[in-house]
Amino acid sequence: MSWFTRKERGIQTPTEMKREAPDGLWYQCSNCKHVMHTREHKLNAFTCVKCNYHDKIGSEAYFSILFDDGEYTELDKNMLSGDPLQFEDTKKYPDRIRDTVKKTGLRDAVRSAYGKMDNIDIVISCMDFNFVGGSMGSVVGEKIARAIDHAIKHKIPFLMISRSGGARMMEAGYSLMQMAKTSAKLALLSEAKIPYISLLTDPTTGGVTASFAMLGDFNIAEPGALIGFAGPRVIRETIGKDLPKGFQSAEFVLEHGFLDFIVDRKDLKDKLSSLLLMLQ
Amino acid sequence: MSAYLDFEKPVADLELKLAELKKLADTTPLDVSEAVVRLEENIVQLRKEIAKNLTRWQRVQLSRHPERPYTLDYVELMCQEFIELHGDRTVRDDPAMVGGFCNMDGQGMLILGQQKGRNTKQRQQRNFGMANPEGYRKALRLMKLAEKFNKPIVALIDTPGAFPGLEAEERGQGEAIARNLKEMFMLRVPVICIIIGEGASGGALGIAIGDRVLMLENTWYSVISPESCSSILWRSWNFKEQAAEALKLTAKDMQTARLIDGIVEEPLGGAHLNHEVMAQTLKKVILDNLAQLNQLSPEERINQRIDKFCKMGVYVE
Numbered sequence: 001m002s003w004f005t006r007k008e009r010g011i012q013t014p015t016e017m018k019r020e021a022p023d024g025l026w027y028q029c030s031n032c033k034h035v036m037h038t039r040e041h042k043l044n045a046f047t048c049v050k051c052n053y054h055d056k057i058g059s060e061a062y063f064s065i066l067f068d069d070g071e072y073t074e075l076d077k078n079m080l081s082g083d084p085l086q087f088e089d090t091k092k093y094p095d096r097i098r099d100t101v102k103k104t105g106l107r108d109a110v111r112s113a114y115g116k117m118d119n120i121d122i123v124i125s126c127m128d129f130n131f132v133g134g135s136m137g138s139v140v141g142e143k144i145a146r147a148i149d150h151a152i153k154h155k156i157p158f159l160m161i162s163r164s165g166g167a168r169m170m171e172a173g174y175s176l177m178q179m180a181k182t183s184a185k186l187a188l189l190s191e192a193k194i195p196y197i198s199l200l201t202d203p204t205t206g207g208v209t210a211s212f213a214m215l216g217d218f219n220i221a222e223p224g225a226l227i228g229f230a231g232p233r234v235i236r237e238t239i240g241k242d243l244p245k246g247f248q249s250a251e252f253v254l255e256h257g258f259l260d261f262i263v264d265r266k267d268l269k270d271k272l273s274s275l276l277l278m279l280q
Numbered sequence: 281m282s283a284y285l286d287f288e289k290p291v292a293d294l295e296l297k298l299a300e301l302k303k304l305a306d307t308t309p310l311d312v313s314e315a316v317v318r319l320e321e322n323i324v325q326l327r328k329e330i331a332k333n334l335t336r337w338q339r340v341q342l343s344r345h346p347e348r349p350y351t352l353d354y355v356e357l358m359c360q361e362f363i364e365l366h367g368d369r370t371v372r373d374d375p376a377m378v379g380g381f382c383n384m385d386g387q388g389m390l391i392l393g394q395q396k397g398r399n400t401k402q403r404q405q406r407n408f409g410m411a412n413p414e415g416y417r418k419a420l421r422l423m424k425l426a427e428k429f430n431k432p433i434v435a436l437i438d439t440p441g442a443f444p445g446l447e448a449e450e451r452g453q454g455e456a457i458a459r460n461l462k463e464m465f466m467l468r469v470p471v472i473c474i475i476i477g478e479g480a481s482g483g484a485l486g487i488a489i490g491d492r493v494l495m496l497e498n499t500w501y502s503v504i505s506p507e508s509c510s511s512i513l514w515r516s517w518n519f520k521e522q523a524a525e526a527l528k529l530t531a532k533d534m535q536t537a538r539l540i541d542g543i544v545e546e547p548l549g550g551a552h553l554n555h556e557v558m559a560q561t562l563k564k565v566i567l568d569n570l571a572q573l574n575q576l577s578p579e580e581r582i583n584q585r586i587d588k589f590c591k592m593g594v595y596v597e
Binding site for chain 1: 446448450466482503513514526537590593596597
């Protein structure tokens with residue numbers, strides 16, 4: 001009965017035979033705490049299999065979901081922020097940028113790329129919230145402007161995926177004018193009669209809401225996304241009352257007439273390509 | 281009696297002395313006229329000295345001076361006639377945004393802008409110059425009217441921000457401002473925008489897309505107010521002076537950064553000390569710029585307007 005008595009002494013598993021669960025194999029939903037396999041979560045378009053919570057993913061994940069076979073060509077990949085105002089708060093702005101670049105592996109809060117989506121040519125600009133709160137400074141404005149230029153030049157539909165706290169304070173006046181710049185380019189895109197779809201994700205507020213995010217031919221959003229001009233804290237302080245439940249949620253914004261529809265991320269690609277095909 | 285800001289205290293002291301001296305002249309046979317002249321000269325000298333050394337935060341204070349001329353004051357002083365037009369045709373009339381057609385030295389034009397109140401009651405009625413979405417929509421409706429009748433547009437900007445309220449969100453504050461930005465680029469008539477007081481963020485930009493964007497000397501224009509900037513970046517309201525410095529939000533800063541087209545000089549000490557002179561200066565600036573812009577075709581104006589804003593930004597590749 002070798003189950004109960006040791007037949008061989010000193011049994012050891014060589015290192016290469018040892019199986020360990022690597023980090024990041026499991027994903028826990030930050031909303032319902034359900035634990036699922038990372039691959040399962042990814043296959044589900046980074047939404048929770050149990051509660052459908054849409055995880056706050058960035059450009060890399062959106063590009064992999066939307067572009068056919070995850071293939072795309074990135075535009076203005078190397079553009080980096082300047083420091084026009086020598087801005088300094090608790091930290092110098094260039095230091096803040098350098099640290100964030102190091103931490104995130106991103107160069108700024110937006111990435112633009114073109115490629116095929118269900119075989120339809122498309123230009124996508126997508127914001128990354130983990131880069132200084134997805135804030136819009138000169139780089140974000142310029143990259144979006146150039147993505148729109150690309151769309152106009154090649155007559156390709158433009159999709160903007162917003163996830164941002166608004167304008168970037170450290171570029172002050174320059175940041176503000178990016179709202180104007182992006183709106184100007186969208187006016188030209190509109191004149192050229194090229195479709196512009198604006199996808200608002202959690203959260204989209206401030207100067208981003210008050211410029212390109214609300215200017216879509218189609219304004220659409222992910223379920224539950226916080227969408228507004230002023231942030232909830234500011235409004236609470238202004239009116240001195242608690243905000244009603246669901247205030248500024250995508251569902252609330254849809255009900256008030258500022259969105260065309262809310263789309264589950266799992267259906268995003270299908271729905272966008274169907275819509276674009278109808279317009280062709 | 282004028283309201284003095286903290287840094288104007290030395291002037292206040294001298295002016296008090298001057299008033300006493302003048303009173304003395306009335307009651308005694310002493311000849312004080314020479315002393316009065318000398319004191320008046322001193323005051324001018326002192327005001328010049330203060331004006332030369334104003335910090336950014338002090339300019340912010342001047343831009344909010346309770347006696348500064350507001351939009352309707354300029355309308356009154358610059359125009360021979362004015363017919364105010366109300367309402368956005370959807371929700372209601374927003375008293376924080378005013379506008380109408382006017383006659384300025386024989387030239388018909390649309391003039392519009394945020395309006396602040398002079399006393400507590402008015403301030404509440406005008407919502408401190410913070411427009412709701414219907415204000416921006418009224419502004420756009422009027423601008424489209426001006427375009428239809430081929431009349432130039434003058435926008436006077438003076439706001440601590442678009443109103444961050446519950447109903448403003450329900451009615452789409454973000455959408456209203458965004459639409460104005462996009463539509464203003466395509467207006468076929470000349471558009472002149474002037475920051476006459478506070479130019480806070482999207483609430484200001486929402487009526488500030490123009491062929492000429494000018495700032496009065498003692499105004500500010502930026503992405504956020506120094507107070508809010510301080511509360512977010514320093515997590516305290518006490519760093520507003522530093523925030524004002526960091527934001528580089530004065531007319532001179534904005535011109536250096538090439539984010540505005542020009543600065544309009546104010547009377548010594550600030551616009552609040554002489555509404556009449558300020559308004560006449562502004563009127564001349566408006567008419568001169570209009571004459572220049574009228575030389576261009578609508579297409580040229582639109583292209584130049586778009587190009588100007590599209591060049592704004594600093595980045596490395």
